Amino acid sequence: MAATLREVAERAGVSVRTVSNVVNDFPQVATETRARVQRALDELGYQPNAVARTLRNGRSGLIALVLPELDVPYFAELTRAVIEQAAVAGYTVVVDQTDGDPVRERELVMRGSRAAMFDGLIFNPLALGGADLRNRASSTPVVLLGERVVQGGLDHIMIDNVGAAELATRHLIELGRQRIAAIGDQFDETRQTGQLRTQGYRAALRAAGRQVIPELVRPTEYFHRADGAAAMADLLALPELPDAVFCYNDLLALGALRTILSRGLRVPDDIALVGFDDIEDGRYSTPSLTTISPDKTQIAKNAVQLLLNRLDGDSSAPAELPADYTLQIRESTTGQDASR
Amino acid sequence: MAATLREVAERAGVSVRTVSNVVNDFPQVATETRARVQRALDELGYQPNAVARTLRNGRSGLIALVLPELDVPYFAELTRAVIEQAAVAGYTVVVDQTDGDPVRERELVMRGSRAAMFDGLIFNPLALGGADLRNRASSTPVVLLGERVVQGGLDHIMIDNVGAAELATRHLIELGRQRIAAIGDQFDETRQTGQLRTQGYRAALRAAGRQVIPELVRPTEYFHRADGAAAMADLLALPELPDAVFCYNDLLALGALRTILSRGLRVPDDIALVGFDDIEDGRYSTPSLTTISPDKTQIAKNAVQLLLNRLDGDSSAPAELPADYTLQIRESTTGQDASR
DNA sequence: AGCACTACTTGCAACGTTGCAAGCCCAGCA
DNA sequence: TGCTGGGCTTGCAACGTTGCAAGTAGTGCT
Known part of the structure; x- marks a missing residue:
């Protein structure tokens, strides 16, 4: 059902590469060719395969927000703020709930397997402590939220x-x-x-x-x-x-x-x-x-910003940002x- | 940083394929080889690349739950139930919030690009109607939740x-x-x-x-x-x-x-x-x-079950399941x- | 000794995409 | 006529993984 570049290319009578050029709005495509390819794209209802792109580019455009409990209003409201901030930067936020279960926290955060889908993580730990987090296997950047005192050499946003x-x-x-x-x-x-x-x-x-x-x-x-x-x-x-x-x-x-x-x-x-x-x-x-x-808006904004900096290769010392309160x-x- | 099968293979002096066999617990591996490979895996801290696996296998193990508002307690509580039900089947749920914005709903649900990361979708529409949903471009299975009357020929769970x-x-x-x-x-x-x-x-x-x-x-x-x-x-x-x-x-x-x-x-x-x-x-x-x-538990259970059936190739007529209430x-x- | 069989291991190809560098063709110019 | 250059297009390889089928070696049997 899902059309691939190759199928579009065959239909339009061009190479796969040219179709890719059209899809990505490369300038170096003749107007006439572009039109023909576009028609084929439309007819087949082509949608880029996000997984293949991610594998190729190393970026998924997804960041994960890992929280203890979504039905605790504080976290729900914080989630809204994070989603809004990330959307500004073109990222989609994906939320996961751990119930403070150390097994789930570990699976999501420590081991790369599931985490690897995401470009970065914003994580409010409940069970995992600094010792755990220091020897994280995954290289996906993390920003920590919340009140737990973690001295893990990781970016961290908390309130006093x-x-x-x-x-x-x-x-x-x-x-x-x-x-x-x-x-x-x-x-x-x-x-x-x-x-x-x-x-x-x-x-x-x-x-x-x-x-x-x-x-x-x-x-x-x-x-x-x-x-x-x-x-x-x-x-x-x-x-x-x-x-x-x-x-x-x-x-x-x-x-x-x-x-x-x-x-x-x-x-x-x-x-x-x-x-x-x-x-x-x-x-x-x-x-x-x-x-x-x-x-909460400030917390979300700082968390997303810190994470995006890391994604852009910022390798300065981990930050500890306090958030305001009234x-x-x-x-x-x-x-x-x-x-x- | 993240080790690949190839790096592990070189270190252990075996082929990539054999390492994969060890990682996936294939029986046909000599005990001695298995031990050697395992050591290399541990030393390099190998973590399978989920994106590559997904591309190869066509399954990500992720299902998306797309809701209007996460900070509305009803949705937050429903989310908890869906996460619990999906976990039973080995799926990870990823939540996204649309604010009932038709643009966001469309991007997430209708077009495959972002949706393609997920094996299936559970979607509570607010803005999108039956007409929209009927000509969905993506082939990712969807189960609809909620009160909107949608006659889209899609699986649907609602209450009376x-x-x-x-x-x-x-x-x-x-x-x-x-x-x-x-x-x-x-x-x-x-x-x-x-x-x-x-x-x-x-x-x-x-x-x-x-x-x-x-x-x-x-x-x-x-x-x-x-x-x-x-x-x-x-x-x-x-x-x-x-x-x-x-x-x-x-x-x-x-x-x-x-x-x-x-x-x-x-x-x-x-x-x-x-x-x-x-x-x-x-x-x-x-x-x-x-x-x-x-x-809510019944709603979540039915939604997940219906979706999993579709993932298993069930192509029977779309179901409309009413949920109980008291x-x-x-x-x-x-x-x-x-x-x- | 020769053969079949088992136990284990491996190379190739493919999933769908894009960077790179090379290729083709035609126009323009000497 | 031959050469250069620009506009456009293309093939190859690679991202990391796994299915498939074929490969190798060693064992036991006749």
Whole structure:
């Protein structure tokens, strides 16, 4: 069914090479020949074979975005931004989901077999650490995203988790909250996001001369709504309730919100809530969610740019680009939505 | 950097063909030879070139999932299901987002150039209609998803929109609601989801001997939270308020919910709300959302299966598979969550 | 010793494309 | 008439892989 250059060439009575010249708009083709070839191309509905081109040219025009979970809104929104940025440069983005499964991460990123289809990779690791990534077999360029601290000598874009968490916590302190809890701490060595945000949380409390109350810092296994709901239920079972909670992402916060409201408590009157990621869900919840808003467009733009530089042969030292963030103050802390 | 079969062959002192035999676990290789080749493979860190294999074999092991918007939770959740199903069969799914842009849809689906990298396509069209799809140039098999009625002689998986909408509306009628509104009607010829759901809505009202009140059926351009919020604001500006709203998806419902609550009205006491899609957000909103729940796993399973059949040469008549759905009754209509 | 058979290994060609360099033909000029 | 040059076209080879069929060597049997 799919016509090849050879078939077109036979039909037009020219060489394969000439057809290729027409397809690629080479100038050195006689007008009359070009017309004849074009007719044959149209009649046969010729479409270039992308695989053969890739093999020949060494470029596919595809870059892969490898993420833990696509149905986590933060990643979905980030994906949109990456696709938009890559399209500007004429690249098509292809997304793959690892579920943080080390086997899948390894297959996609470390070994070249599947990765080799793509000119480059943008990768948000969950399970793979710096040690793994340093001895990557594939030579496909990679840009790392996300909070995991990886010292792999690779390009890396992240946000200042400690600083952002400190900012979020300070906001709650400045509102006069006395018992500020945190949801999302992690111990697992491969999941450092939680640890970094806890650092920031502690730093803010210390800076304000407050004590860190261990039972108010709740670990969770994942960062999903269900984890937030469960952790909040634990907090509400304490003899003395918190009057504010910093959740390490918006999904945790939305889960916590659900639990708080279902117990008949009010947000922010009884408990103030801050999230992290600024996903759309948090802008439409009631109350809307105060949150740390990472500049996703900037992250995407930098990631794509860094990768394209590598594809163009840039071999300078690996870059570590911090991304900007702001605190979006909404109803869940002040009762007012300043972002509308 | 990337070693080829030839380099490995030279190092091991055997032919290229023998190395290939080792790589592919052909039995007819002497143990001693196999060991020597294996050592060379390891030393050079050989990784098969996927592009060359694809060109040679005509199979890439990749299928593309082409969707309008990845950051719409319904699609994100569906994507997860498709990836899981495809993985079972050893296929890797690659996702692309079109934003419903006809140009992008056409480039990805109609013309073979980019599509040719993939063995097959699962496509949820937004802009492209049956007429477009019928004269597709590419021979890559496609399975269509979603509500658009496409009579293109292609495999297609959809849910019974009319029936589902009727079920949702009937639920509101049975609760005794008197003024039932609808949000999400569409006129645009290429967006038939809204029209089909309006059909179901009307059918349910008629069956109950009710009149359809035109001003209670609100069109929206998109199916996003913002559209739902705006449409609900319009409904609340009517002289006589509705006491129930059927929203054509959960995002519309969440937007509407936000508007209702911000006006100090209660759900479901003052206004009951039903959505469509059963996204996770709706399970964690307060109140949680009564909704039509399409069986996403079934949809994904059927889509992948249908596609794999085509890849295996199945040339039977195109199938139209309906997917199952249920009504999940939660707090937004009854105040009780029956699904927990 | 000769033959058949098995066990293993190999060269060739092809998948569809494009870079390279050479080729052809005709016009223009001496 | 012969030579040069430009405009246009072409064949070859290669990207890295694998199917096919043929090749070699060694073994066992008669």
